[in-house]
Each structure stands twice: as C-alpha cells, then as structure tokens.
Amino acid sequence: MLDRKVEDLKILFTKEQIEQKVQELAEMINKDFGSNEEIVLICVLKGSSIFCCDLAKHLKMPVEMEFIRVSSYGNAKTSSGNVQALDLTLPNLENKNAIIVEDIIDTGCTMKFLTDIICRTHQPKTLKVITFLNKKMARKTDIEPDYYGFEIDDKFVVGYGLDYEGYMRNLPYIGYFEK
Numbered sequence: 001m002l003d004r005k006v007e008d009l010k011i012l013f014t015k016e017q018i019e020q021k022v023q024e025l026a027e028m029i030n031k032d033f034g035s036n037e038e039i040v041l042i043c044v045l046k047g048s049s050i051f052c053c054d055l056a057k058h059l060k061m062p063v064e065m066e067f068i069r070v071s072s073y074g075n076a077k078t079s080s081g082n083v084q085a086l087d088l089t090l091p092n093l094e095n096k097n098a099i100i101v102e103d104i105i106d107t108g109c110t111m112k113f114l115t116d117i118i119c120r121t122h123q124p125k126t127l128k129v130i131t132f133l134n135k136k137m138a139r140k141t142d143i144e145p146d147y148y149g150f151e152i153d154d155k156f157v158v159g160y161g162l163d164y165e166g167y168m169r170n171l172p173y174i175g176y177f178e179k
Contacts (some may be wrong), residue, residue, distance in 0.1 A: 004164060009175030013150060018160055018173065021149040022051070025130060026058030028147055029099070038062040039097045040124075042090065044114070045069040046169070047103035050161040051132045055101065066090055070110055083113040093122035103161045104133040105148075108141035115143065133157065133174070 013021075033039055038061060043052035045067050056063050069086040098118065105111050111129060119127055134148040158164045159171030 004177055006168065006171070006175075008177055009158065009171075010178060011173050011175050012152070012155065012157060013160075013174040015172040018149075019054075021132075022054045023058055025147050025149060026055055029055075029130070030058075030060045033061055033097060035060045037097055038064065039099055040064045040066055040091075040093060042098055042100045042118070043067045044100065044102045044110075045087075047161045047163065048101045048132075050169070051103055052101040055130070068114075070114065083110050085113075085117075088117065090118070090122060093118070093124040095123075095125045097126045097128075098122075098124040099128045099130055099146075102129065102131040102145075104135060104157070105129075105131040105143070105145055106135035106138040108139045108143040111145075112141040112143045132160070133162075 029039075039059070041052055041056060041063060043049060043065060046069070052065065056065060068088050068090065070088070071084045071086060100111070100114055100118070102111060115127060115129065118124065128146040129143070130147040131145045132149040134145060134151045135154070136151055137153060155176040156164075157174050157176045158168040159174045161169050162174065163169045
C-alpha cells in the first residue's frame, strides 16, 4: 500500500501547461528537422510513454516509434546512479535521425549510458535527446538534453508518466509531495 496519496500532492504543472509545452517542443523539432526528414523516436519506458505519444501527435515529419526499457530508480525516490538495461532492442538506426524521449533527466547517468551505447552500437545519422523535465541541479554527468520542457528543482514528482512505486503515472498533471 502506498504511504502517499494523490490528495497530498501539490500541483507543479497543470494539464494545460503540459499540453502547451508539448506543442512548443514539437514545433522546435519540426523546425529543426523539417517535414521531409524522417525521425525515430526512442521512448524510454515506462515513464516517457505518455509524453512520447503526445509529442508524436504534433510532429509533421514521418515518425517511427521504438521503445526501450532501463531503470535507475527501482522503487526509490531518487536515482541510484546504477543503470539497468532491461530491454535495449532497437532496429538498425544507421543513417537515421533518432531522438531519445525521456520523462526526466536528473543525475544524467541513464541518458549518458543510453547516448553512449546507441551511438556506439547503432551509429545514427543524428542523435538528439528530449526530456520533459530537466532536474539540472542533480546532474552528475555532463549530459544536457537538446530539448526540454521544464526545469525543476529538487522535488520528487509524479504524474504524466512519472510514478511513485508504479502508481500515479495516469495523472494528467505533474505534482509533488512536500518533504
């Protein structure tokens, strides 16, 4: 049973703010790639699934979607820094434009791991990183996303794909618990 309840959440970003930001991010990608350049969205499961699907709806170019699964949190509220590759199966990305879609980058360890392995083993034409939330103050690596929605401080956030022990991903907003 969860020791925290939805009623205890403070709203950080509303459903409307999220929708507007997703559209803005899609417009940036549309501008950078144009309507004729194909891209492969690499969705990092499970947290990025909602963001990735919402983003794809606003992209104007041909889009292929792939899904990978890694973990650095487990059921903890902070990243362990140890990345577990649960499923990194991807098609041939050689000479393709790829964008890794993440829900949140905090320490950067997971994204550093992913960008290194994808560049080394798949050799895409371009590899970009988009994250919905950028927790820059927690960074332990030199990784920076090419696109991000919101920068946040040291809050444990849930909703819009982000979970607490597997729950609350379905919330249409992003909230946090007071410490």
